[in-house]
Amino acid sequence: MFCIPQLVQAVRYDSVGITPRLEMGYISQFIRWSATTSQLLAHQLIWNMQTNMYKDEDQQEPDPDLYDHLEHLIKTIVDSLSGPAKEFYEREFDFFGKITAISGEIRNYPKGKERKEALLKALRKIQVQLGCYLPSNAEALVLDIDPEKGIPLQSAAKAPFLARFKVALIGSDQLERLAMSSDSHNTHNNR
Numbered sequence: 001m002f003c004i005p006q007l008v009q010a011v012r013y014d015s016v017g018i019t020p021r022l023e024m025g026y027i028s029q030f031i032r033w034s035a036t037t038s039q040l041l042a043h044q045l046i047w048n049m050q051t052n053m054y055k056d057e058d059q060q061e062p063d064p065d066l067y068d069h070l071e072h073l074i075k076t077i078v079d080s081l082s083g084p085a086k087e088f089y090e091r092e093f094d095f096f097g098k099i100t101a102i103s104g105e106i107r108n109y110p111k112g113k114e115r116k117e118a119l120l121k122a123l124r125k126i127q128v129q130l131g132c133y134l135p136s137n138a139e140a141l142v143l144d145i146d147p148e149k150g151i152p153l154q155s156a157a158k159a160p161f162l163a164r165f166k167v168a169l170i171g172s173d174q175l176e177r178l179a180m181s182s183d184s185h186n187t188h189n190n191r
Contacts, residue, residue, distance in 0.1 A: 007031060008048045011073070012065045028073055035077045039088050040138045040176050042077055046093075047135055049074050057158075084180040088131060092179075095132045095142075099163065106152065107159040115152045119161050123147035131179035133167075140167040141175050 007027065014025035024032065035042035049070040055061045081089050102122045109115040124147040134140045142165050149164035170178070 004044055004048045005052075008045070008052050008066075008070070011069050014069070024073075028069065031073055032076055036080070038172075038176065039085050039180065040133075040172055042081075042085075043089065043092060043135070044138070046074055046077060046089075088179045091129050092132050095126075095129050096135060098126055102161065103159045106161070109159075111152070111154070115159065116150070119150040119152050120147055123150045123163060131175075131181075133175055133179075134165060137167075138172045139169055139175060140165075141170050141178065142167055 008031070010027045011031070014027040031045055035045050053059070053063060053067045053070045055063050078089065102119065105122050106115050106118040109118045123145055126145055126147075128142055128144055132142045134142060144166040146164040146166065151162040153160040153162060
């Protein structure tokens with residue numbers, strides 16, 4: 001997984017992928033094939049492609065060389081998912097979509113006590129779903145969020161924050177098996 005950023009950037013030079021019909025060159029084909037070998041790898045590829053589709057942090061300015069190709073690749077990968085793989089993808093991306101959306105929710109609160117209270121309130125609303133993991137560590141199964149330990153960070157334009165997760169380090173193979181099993185389709189909350 002260490003070479004994912006370089007692999008995604010190489011799509012920029014994927015000769016067949018540059019055509020208007022969005023045909024897939026060797027690199028795009030390799031990314032698509034790789035995504036079929038592991039759901040965790042597919043997720044990492046999708047997250048990286050979503051990040052690299054834009055030139056700016058606010059995701060307002062599409063990268064003219066990558067946007068269409070990465071959008072097509074993401075759609076191809078997601079459309080190929082079905083059954084437990086699709087449910088795992090939807091659960092993981094929904095869960096961390098809610099986590100990352102908190103920044104937008106708390107951005108308009110004044111820095112200090114008001115922003116911290118807004119953060120803690122938003123964290124309390126999040127329901128942990130069994131089978132979700134930390135995108136930064138695909139071996140860490142999320143068991144719970146500590147809603148009392150959220151800390152807003154300083155930023156001029158954004159509202160970053162730290163959240164504390166209770167995790168179990170179970171390894172990527174076991175995490176993927178658990179997330180793909182029928183037992184992981186239930187939400188749970190240890191609070």
